[in-house]
Amino acid sequence: MLQLNGIHSGDCLEWLMTLPDNSVDTIIxxxxxNIGKSYESRTLLNEYLALQGLVLRECHRVLKETGSIFWQVGVYADKGVHIPLDVRFFxxxxxxxxxxxxxxxxxxxxxxHAKNKFSARHETxxxxxxxxxxxxxxxxIRVPQKYQNKKSWRGDNKGELxxxxxxxxxxxxxxxxxxxxxxxEQTVHPAQFPEDMVARMLLATTKPGDxxxxxxxxxxxxxxxxxxxxRNYLGAELDPTYHDIALRRISGEPDQEGxxxxxxxxxxYVSRTGKPIEDYRFEVQVGKTPTERSKSKRFDEAHHLVEIENRLATEEESFGQRTRGLSDGLPSLPTQEIKPVDEPLGLF
Structure with missing residues (x-):
């Protein structure tokens, strides 16, 4: 029988093999x-992909016929070789x-950053x-239109959205x-999913109770x-430190030291209990008293979209001017007024 809302401490492949067929709605x-960072073990790429193939075979088995898999990956880099992992996972x-x-x-x-190739600026x-x-x-999962209330100005649908x-x-x-x-949202984990990004995948492919x-x-x-x-959840984590943090995030309670x-x-926790935030700390705190959410600046995906569009436009315009002999310098990027919004990314 499927044990929901728990996280197995141990190897995911062995654990996946214990799950029943067609029992999961979405996998994220x-x-x-496997790029040799301190929190990962480097193996030969073929061995890595072979192991991933076994994991994905079990994921496919436990997935319902109406289900989906979202598999987020970066690149395999070794001695100047750059292999986008999505190409191999496809x-x-x-x-x-x-x-x-x-x-x-x-x-x-x-x-x-890179010296002998273009710097990596995306994952898939x-x-x-x-x-x-x-x-x-x-x-x-809809997002605001660029012109949310735009209406037709002619034809049979004149005046309609x-x-x-x-x-x-x-x-x-x-x-x-x-x-x-x-x-x-930052914990001690060096490569953490943004919660809002997970929410988009989850809401797009599941219903409450899935x-x-x-x-x-x-x-x-x-x-x-x-x-x-x-939604119900289940999963596995091999690292005991990460497993413990996951359980603490889910519980929403402080440890014995607050x-x-x-x-x-x-x-x-403070919003739920009304207790003073100054009485507590968080693990990645750096020399400052934690602030309540009402005092934090929060920026949504749309803000970052505009920010990066402006940055890329400035970079490419500058490059074009230099190639046409119109400029020999690198202009500074334009400054913008940052306007906080109510949803959903939280910064402190």
Whole structure:
């Protein structure tokens, strides 16, 4: 029988093999990238992909016919060789009989710098469904139109809205902010999913009460988002430190010393209990008293989209001017007034 709302401590492949067939609605995960960082073990690429193939075979088995897999990956880099891992994962998923739906580009304003090639500024999310009869709920994830109240000015539909009043399809270019040093969701994990990005995948392919699985749970982001949106979750995590943090994030309670795994969990606790935030700390706190959420600046994906569009436009205009002999310098980027919004990314 499927044990819901728990995180297995141990190897994900062995654990996946114990799960029943056709028992999961959506799988959202980011496997180890195998690029030699301190928190990963480098193996030969073929060995890595072979192991990932076994994990994905089990994921496919436990997935319902209406289910989806979102597999977020970066690159394999070794001695100057640069291999986008989505290129290697694509045939693995297709060989399982899965159907590609989207290759989503997650733009990263900051990333791996390079001297002998272009710097890496994006990662990818592969979305595959198990069958043609898959769940997709666009209305749950719509974003504002560029011209939200635009109306037709001629023809039979003159005066009527020319766009969906609920908003538009968010598309396959995503700009959710990295969970780094100024992000309220940050834990000790060095490569953490933004909760809002997980929410988009989850809301697009599940209903309340559905089951979401993450075989590489890390510090529990998928579990937290599933809980917050009324979905069931399950997953596995091999690292005991990350497993403990995931359980603490889900519990929402401080440890015996009044410490929380991140600022967001602390803020949620204070909002729920009314206790003073100054009485507590969070693990990645750096020399400052935690602030309540009402005093934080919060920026949504749309803000970051405008910011990066302006930055890229300035960079490319400057390059074009120099190639045409109109400029010999590098202009500074234009400054913008930053306007906080109510939803959904939290900064402190």
């Amino acid at each position: 995960s980011s496997p180890p990238y 045939p693995i998923l297709e060989d399982l009989g899965m159907i590609p739906r989207n290759r989503i580009v997650w733009v990263r304003p900051h990333g791996l 999310i592969l979305w595959f469904s198990k069958s043609a009869e898959y769940k997709f709920f666009l209305d749950e 020319t766009c969906n009043p609920l908003g538009k399809n968010p598309g396959d270019i995503w700009l959710f902010q990295n969970v780094k040093h100024n992000h309220e 089951v979401v699985l993450d075989p590489y749970m890390g510090t529990g982001t998928v579990a937290v988002v599933a809980r917050d949106h009324g 410490v929380f795994p991140n600022l967001k969990t602390l803020r949620d």
